[in-house]
Amino acid sequence: MALVKSVRIQISRCEELDYKRMSSIFRDIRYKTCRASNEAMRLFLLNAFQSIRYKELHDIYPDIKSLTGKSLNTYIYNSMKEIMDICQTGNVAQTQQFVKNRFNTDIKDLLVNEVSYTNFKKDMPLFLHNKSYTICKDEDSGKYKVECSLFNRQYQKENNIKRVTFVLGKMDGNQKATLDKIIAGEYKQGAGHIKQDKKKKWYFTISYSFEPQIRKINTNRILGVDLGMVNTAVLQIWDIDKQKWDWLEWKECMLDGGKVYNFNQRVEGMKRSLQRSRKVSSVTSPYSKGKKGRGVQARIKALNRLNHKISNFKDTINHQYSKYIIDFALKHNCGIIQMEDLSKIKDKAEEKFLAHWTYYDLQSKIGYKAKAHGIKVVKIKPAYTSLRCSKCGHIDKENRKEQAKFKCVKCKYKLHADVNAARNIAIPEIERLIEIEKEEVNAI
Numbered sequence: 001m002a003l004v005k006s007v008r009i010q011i012s013r014c015e016e017l018d019y020k021r022m023s024s025i026f027r028d029i030r031y032k033t034c035r036a037s038n039e040a041m042r043l044f045l046l047n048a049f050q051s052i053r054y055k056e057l058h059d060i061y062p063d064i065k066s067l068t069g070k071s072l073n074t075y076i077y078n079s080m081k082e083i084m085d086i087c088q089t090g091n092v093a094q095t096q097q098f099v100k101n102r103f104n105t106d107i108k109d110l111l112v113n114e115v116s117y118t119n120f121k122k123d124m125p126l127f128l129h130n131k132s133y134t135i136c137k138d139e140d141s142g143k144y145k146v147e148c149s150l151f152n153r154q155y156q157k158e159n160n161i162k163r164v165t166f167v168l169g170k171m172d173g174n175q176k177a178t179l180d181k182i183i184a185g186e187y188k189q190g191a192g193h194i195k196q197d198k199k200k201k202w203y204f205t206i207s208y209s210f211e212p213q214i215r216k217i218n219t220n221r222i223l224g225v226d227l228g229m230v231n232t233a234v235l236q237i238w239d240i241d242k243q244k245w246d247w248l249e250w251k252e253c254m255l256d257g258g259k260v261y262n263f264n265q266r267v268e269g270m271k272r273s274l275q276r277s278r279k280v281s282s283v284t285s286p287y288s289k290g291k292k293g294r295g296v297q298a299r300i301k302a303l304n305r306l307n308h309k310i311s312n313f314k315d316t317i318n319h320q321y322s323k324y325i326i327d328f329a330l331k332h333n334c335g336i337i338q339m340e341d342l343s344k345i346k347d348k349a350e351e352k353f354l355a356h357w358t359y360y361d362l363q364s365k366i367g368y369k370a371k372a373h374g375i376k377v378v379k380i381k382p383a384y385t386s387l388r389c390s391k392c393g394h395i396d397k398e399n400r401k402e403q404a405k406f407k408c409v410k411c412k413y414k415l416h417a418d419v420n421a422a423r424n425i426a427i428p429e430i431e432r433l434i435e436i437e438k439e440e441v442n443a444i
């Protein structure tokens with residue numbers, strides 16, 4: 001299965017047009033794109049509801065083509081083309097595809113929940129068909145450029161302009177490598193879009209797809225990942241052939257949760273101060289009761305900003321951690337990653353649920369990246385993995401008297417509690433093993 005990704009780079013200038021003119025053309029196309037998209041959405045919906053009505057009356061869906069002589073898609077495409085009267089036709093088709101995809105998700109919701117459908121906003125992107133643009137690299141300057149076909153023939157003639165070339169701005173090594181691979185044909189170039197950010201800068205987004213590399217990875221080497229509060233993740237490797245654990249550098253196998261901890265502390269502080277300000281304002285302004293005063297709106301805004309910040313932070317951190325874990329698995333030639341199935345944890349406290357939610361996101365990111373490299377992910381039941389001695393298999397609550405230390409009451413083996421848990425998690429068929437060992441404990 002091909003993986004689809006995208007890369008987004010700022011447009012620093014246009015070779016044929018000055019920046020101001022370029023912006024004004026973008027805005028013009030965007031305005032038309034927005035109008036055409038809303039019209040297309042309206043037509044898709046209208047057709048859907050009319051078809052449903054028709055079916056109710058005639059017990060059969062209408063045949064649009066025999067009624068109008070055109071297929072629905074052609075009809076909508078023509079309507080869009082009329083509105084997007086300066087745009088290259090491939091890009092109109094690409095925009096239609098975008099609207100159609102949105103309609104297909106909207107209609108499911110609409111029929112079930114009666115929520116409102118998408119209303120495209122003026123800040124939406126401009127779409128480019130994958131055949132409407134070419135990426136190239138200027139060998140002299142080292143700069144990357146995108147040659148685009150934005151306009152239809154009529155506009156090209158009238159304005160004596162054919163293709164336009166955008167010079168791309170600063171990019172990091174990863175982005176350059178990606179563009180090189182698209183140019184070389186290693187990655188398949190997909191549709192593109194141009195969008196303005198909040199600071200009014202224009203960005204070019206290029207989507208691309210590729211077949212994930214399936215390397216020969218050793219499935220007899222299992223990486224156990226223990227997710228925890230203090231150390232975000234602890235990694236241990238079990239080698240089935242050698243029947244022993246890999247010796248790992250402490251620093252390498254422990255992902256410090258310090259960053260997360262500090263951030264959470266700061267967020268808690270900010271939330272508290274926001275709550276305090278609510279108490280103060282409700283005391284000082286008794287007349288605004290029941291109304292949404294300025295103070296309330298400012299606080300809602302502040303809270304939204306904070307929540308946005310939190311989710312951004314979690315997303316970034318989880319990307320970093322999941323990348324680290326996958327790189328670690330590849331470096332150590334592990335074909336399997338084992339983790340606890342966190343959806344099986346039942347905690348009443350909401351706080352814990354939210355904490356787990358972050359881990360759930362981290363796990364899904366690990367899963368996605370593992371798949372791209374052909375690494376298998378196995379999820380195991382989390383029960384007893386922290387109470388079991390990874391050396392002798394003895395399960396006992398007494399093994400874990402302290403949070404950070406594990407000391408087996410049977411064989412006296414001592415080690416870091418999270419390392420012990422990660423070792424258990426790395427064992428093949430650990431769930432079955434624990435079932436047996438647990439019964440032995442109960443039998444005593």
Ligand SMILES: [Zn+2]
Nearest residue numbers: 389392408411
């Ligand atoms: Zn033991």
